[in-house]
Ligand SMILES: Cc1cc2nc3c(=O)[nH]c(=O)nc-3n(C[C@H](O)[C@H](O)[C@H](O)COP(=O)(O)O)c2cc1C
């Protein structure tokens with residue numbers, strides 16, 4: 001068996017390795033400043049927001065997700081070596097996946113991964129494609145969030161929609177750091193509680209029918225200085241999109257008013273500039289804090305669309321790869337009926353790593 005790994009970043013290189021049903025998963029971070037004290041209590045709190053098994057709306061797989069430092073830390077502070085932290089997988093149930101080696105799940109990675117890797121990769125639990133890999137991403141994200149505070153940058157996210165039910169969006173001009181603090185304390189992070197209950201009903205209805213639902217996470221970064229990013233392939237959108245699309249089940253990304261801008265006239269879409277004391281600001285923020293790939297100093301806002309969880313208990317059509325016949329598939333096992341809730345801190349982590357990488361090279 002080979003262990004796959006994948007890396008993100010130019011100045012801060014984040015490499016994630018392991019698999020959902022291997023002994024452990026983990027992350028190595030190259031390029032952190034030396035002598036930084038890492039707040040592990042905050043990291044654990046952050047990891048707990050993503051961890052499986054914490055509510056009726058998530059997979060019942062229970063994992064403590066305890067970060068264990070392997071190297072790169074001495075007396076609680078970073079050294080000049082890369083930092084490696086792992087998480088043990090303690091609650092695997094690989095039997096759930098025995099049949100799926102031959103009968104791939106629609107919408108999961110099983111089929112193309114089996115063609116590409118054969119039996120050389122352990123695909124149980126989704127292997128290296130599993131959302132389990134977002135736990136080490138959140139370790140790196142927790143560290144990045146901590147470092148970004150020194151730059152005066154804060155990041156927050158919420159469930160923007162589940163199915164067709166929408167939360168109140170962030171106000172793209174007036175959104176404040178304080179809005180993020182209360183969201184972080186919520187197990188179902190929405191701004192409008194009534195909409196949150198309606199979203200819960202949507203998930204419960206799908207679950208009762210052996211089905212799943214998708215949704216959108218909205219994320220915002222405040223305090224990003226003017227001038228981060230660059231033209232064409234150095235754009236903030238391009239850079240963040242690479243790490244965002246590394247999150248399993250992300251199928252679309254919007255920056256600012258995104259697809260909506262296409263229905264507007266220039267006079268409606270353009271954000272007029274004005275002087276706020278000595279600072280140049282815009283009256284509206286359709287551009288979501290990015291112009292020409294470069295930060296404008298306004299709140300940086302984006303939305304990520306997540307598809308419905310592939311593994312559903314409803315009967316589905318698939319094939320037997322060995323027999324080359326059509327096959328009815330019944331998936332058992334432990335799955336999120338909606339991935340969006342646990343994805344909220346994952347999106348914050350990805351945004352933090354992406355921005356810290358850009359800032360480190362600016
Ligand atoms: C937080 C989170 C939890 C997820 N939980 C599950 C799950 O329980 N079952 C499942 O089949 N897919 C789950 N997924 C989605 C799959 O990992 C993903 O759809 C799959 O790897 C295929 O990748 P793709 O959708 O990006 O093409 C989850 C995704 C996220 C972000």
Ligand SMILES: C=C(O[C@@H]1CC(C(=O)O)=C[C@@H](OP(=O)(O)O)[C@H]1O)C(=O)O
Nearest residue numbers: 052059061125126130131132333334335
């Ligand atoms: C374990 C996690 O989520 C898993 C993500 C996942 C998938 O296919 O993405 C499938 C399930 O794996 P298993 O069948 O092993 O329970 C989820 O539980 C986690 O996020 O930590």
